[in-house]
Amino acid sequence: MSARRMPLTIGALGIVFGDIGTSPLYAFREAARAAEAATDFAVLGVLSLMLWAIILSVSLKYVTLVLRLDNDGEGGILALATLLDLQHFTPGHRGLLLLVALVGAAMLFGDGVITPAISVLSAVEGLELVAPSLTEFVVPITVAILLVLYAAQRAGTHRIGVLFGPVMTLWFVVLGVLGLIAAVKNPIVFTAINPLYGVELIWSAPEKAIFVLAAVFLTITGGEALYADLGQFGRKVITRAWYCFAMPGLVLNYFGQGALVLADPTALRNPFFLLAPNFLLLPLVILSALATVIASQAIITGVFSLAKQAIETSFLVPLAVKHTAEEYESHVYIGTINVLLAILSISTVFVFRSSDALSHAYGIAVATAMITTTVLYVSAQFRLRRWPRPLTALVGIVILSIDMVFFLPNLGKIPTGGELPLALAGFALLVMISWRVGTRRMSEILTRRGYVEIEELEGSLRTSTVVHRTAVVLSRSSVRVPVALSRLNQLLDVSFDRFVFVSVKVAGRPRIGPSERLFVDTVSKRMSRVSLVVGYMQSVNLPALIAPALREIGVDPGSVIYVVGHERPLPPKRIRSVRDVLSFVFVVLMRNAARAADRFNLPHKRTLEVGYPIGFDASRAPDARPPSGRANPAEVVLPRK
Template sequence: MSSTQLRANDPQIPSSADGSQGLPLLVLGALGVVYGDIGTSPLYAFREALHAAGSPSVSFARLEVLGLLSLIVWALTMVVTIKYVSFVLKADNKGEGGTLSLTALARESFRGRPVWILVLGVIGASLFIGDAIITPAISVLSAVEGLEVVAPTLAEWVVTITVAIILALFLVQRFGTERVASIFGPITALWFLALGVSGLVHIVEQPSVLAAVNPYYGVRFLVVHAEIAIPVLGAVFLAVTGAEALYVDLGHFGRKPIVVAWFAIVFPCLLLNYFGQGAYVLTNPVSEHPFFEMQADWTQLPMVILATAATVIASQAVISGAYSLIRQAMHLNLLPRFHVRHTSETQSGQIYMPQINTLLLICVVVLIISFRSSSALSAAYGIAVTGEMLITAALLFVVMRRIWQWSLLFALLVIIPLAIIDVGFFVANVAKFAHGGWVPVVIALSAAFLMQTWMAGRRLLISKTRADEIPLRTVIESLTKKQPLTVPGTAVFLTSDVEGAPTALLHSLKHYKVLHEKNVILSVVTSSSPFVADNDKIFYESFTPHFSRVIITFGYMETPNVPRALVLAKKLGWKFDIMSTSFFLSRRTLIPAAKGGMPFWQDRIFVALAQNASSATDYFRLPTGRVVELGIQTTI
């Protein structure tokens, strides 16, 4: 049996950051998307550090205030500036960042693609989901709490107003964020300007507060107050939550705009505001909400409104990040195919996932109603972020050694100090486990369990399917010798196994006893790279005049649009007409076995996940009028 193998030859790699946009526009966009989360930390980080150091009614001495400020300043410097800006942002996977991108990059450096790296990636992705649920709750709640300072009579309405804002935020997700995203950057830029100016006013009154730049004060605080060092570090860490967004959103803007925005705007404004809050506390030792209390009377209400807008933007960025992460997990076969709705005709990253949106909304509202204040919720914040940062450090070390080819000594000299800081913050946040830290842990464990169940169930299903399959070449040879009745048109049979004969083909021959004039065995695979060039996307193999095979490879950041990808096959000589083509799919009905490869209860969960997965027709963007689905029952 002869065979011809060809590939497309028109390279075209999608660009994550549009080169036609100027650097200032990209920097402005990065402010709204990348720095929204860390930009809202001044609302609660320094306040919680004060609370951790003692009762809010206690007057703090100058050295204690300087110590807390010094810890915050050096946390921002070491974690964000040195770790993420200087090193992590360079570990891009063809321009893309994030836990799963780093996982794919690290696994590719090993010939055997070790499982332990995948496990780290699954844990990191699960922790990000936990962070994505807590961030909207604590951010918006901390902003609305400003009403307690502006209008104390509205204090009892804070939770209700927060829930209303969250409901509105999640309800508008279905309409997409393309239109409102254009104002994210300017509003966030105004927010950072307000942070810097409001802090600078109080620094001028108490310039001695700038002495906190000296790390001596931070070290002294931890030594003198060793008994409260752990809770204080847990509160100080709140100042750097959101740092992981620098890496997650790398593909949207590129490294340069993110770095420029950090050094030119974000870092200076954050420092000015924290120093300003410290200066205010030195002048007004008894302060429960230093951020809002230090504002001039006429600016307090506008600042509450601006803070609320900034936290909504930060929440939107986290929600969009959760959608992107889950879509990546779907493409990498870590999760079932959830329904994805594209909300923009020009930006492929603008997506809406109804099932995920509803789940996130329920979790966020439950958190707000349960904890009722940002101070209480801050105890739940941190474990997920610090855990993800530890995993990032471990994977970064792999990249340093195996991809950047750094010597062991040099890699250790860089990673050990960063890991020590991450471990210190992780331990400090673990100490808050009983007071709410268990929340992100439970969320992350639940997400990781679902991923593990889906991967284990798919392996079991594939092994059972392959046991019943017949090799494709055997079927083709049999049909060549004894060809059934042939009808005009093209039949495309989708299969995940590139070697076996598609179940849909076998059932079609069994029941219809006819063969199409052209038969294409189509497999769709996902690459460990975020994007795949057109010259590598299509693999075409011709077996006989009646049979050929096409393998389409998509990157894990791409939308698997099969009809659009098949247009590339025309360059290989295959005459493809969508209107004379029928797509044959096998829809499996899974039945849990009494003694299957997984515990019976886990079988049920896998079956439920499979039943709620979106159809292959929707996932691969197939024309619904050209699809034929054949039902098959499989016991697992």
């Protein structure tokens, strides 16, 4: 490996492989316990299953196949969804694919709660071997670490992020060295390369098979991160990091743990830490804690990035997003998400209190997300027609079969804690579906209210009071006049010298270059239209982005007034159907959503917000007028000083 490539490879180890890299802390222990024996037959069978799970699921599915399919360089479930153009919902099989994408995204939100809890908890449990008297402090120390981790999110990790790669590189080297030392003392473990050992273990005790396979799945729970982080490093860098560092370190460590348990069955209580000699035990605990914090940080950052993508593609309610590193668009902080993750993750630690107990809840969300990735991947391959259709179908059947081998056993975890990630994912799915359905319904209601065409605006406006300024009016449509402007004119009899209607469209690509971003159209002397197209990974500083277009039409960007509509949905009076439930949830979300003025970074002193109610009660007329027939009042929020 050249010196030029090494920094990128080390960087990938710190971001991409944190989750899967910390699995040795608990994966082999749980799989061997599920086999209920420390015999050569059981240990070799477990090692064989773990090795081939890594080969088939991570190396074959993700590294060899899935990483080769990207959306303009980006990967992940929502990247596949936008590649399939699912953000523009249409009924039929595309609607089903949209549901699959939302389920996958929801499962990753659920995983974002459990992964930090089990990772940090399993590392801190090493203190029990250093000093048994510290056992009662494992949970408080874990909670303290998580509190510091979540509290530090607001400041961003770009300053200390340079340390993540070197620490994780050291981690994988230590994994490999400790495992190799133990394995060479009992080289029989290398015969586990033969997949027949795993097959025989499952065949000999089918009643234990589901528990063994569910535990073996813990070995590969971080595999989805390889695809989700594709945009940061690219396929070649991730592939090099996997084959040169991550995979050798993981496999050798698992084999070393197996060799240790074969030599001393009592070591099964914590085979990872018992690989180290006594004088290295405390340093290994410290290194493990650092590795799990880095892994947790990668998961949290991934959830923030996923949430931002969901917001920009209208899959999630708009929330306040703060960029923590100018050079990395994916490094964002979302306060609402961070608080939810912190509360739920810390509560999970208090409820389960050990990584052993928490492992029974871990895995089902990731297994489901992997299936959704496979379904979307195969659908995209069919659409792009890169391969012959029979070959695409065959590949889809093979990798879906691999996923199902682990998904079905994980269903057995539902009675023992697996309902937790499903409940978390269900909540996230309810939020996304409610937002999706609610925004579509609100758009239909606004359309039925009877917009004025932009070309007809001059003839419909009153002109008794004209403000001698240019109004930049945010519009959902590039064709019709927004309700906000019409209401402002009706209520206050106010008009402007000149109007610039700006519509923002989020493309199905992560990034849009400057040459493709702006489209300007002159409607008349008083009116112009600006269409802004951005990628779903890009931040939107609207004044800065449209400034060139304003100058092009002779408008000073520093003197314009921004006019923004603010819809206030009214909840149904009675809950009589699923649609009413979704509408009620949407109303709650809408009232807590970030305002458009904040999302688009509009200058507060030059922004005029006009609020107007929208009724979601099925018994009301679509335009939400009260029974008296009078128009609903609008609220006008004047520019802040």
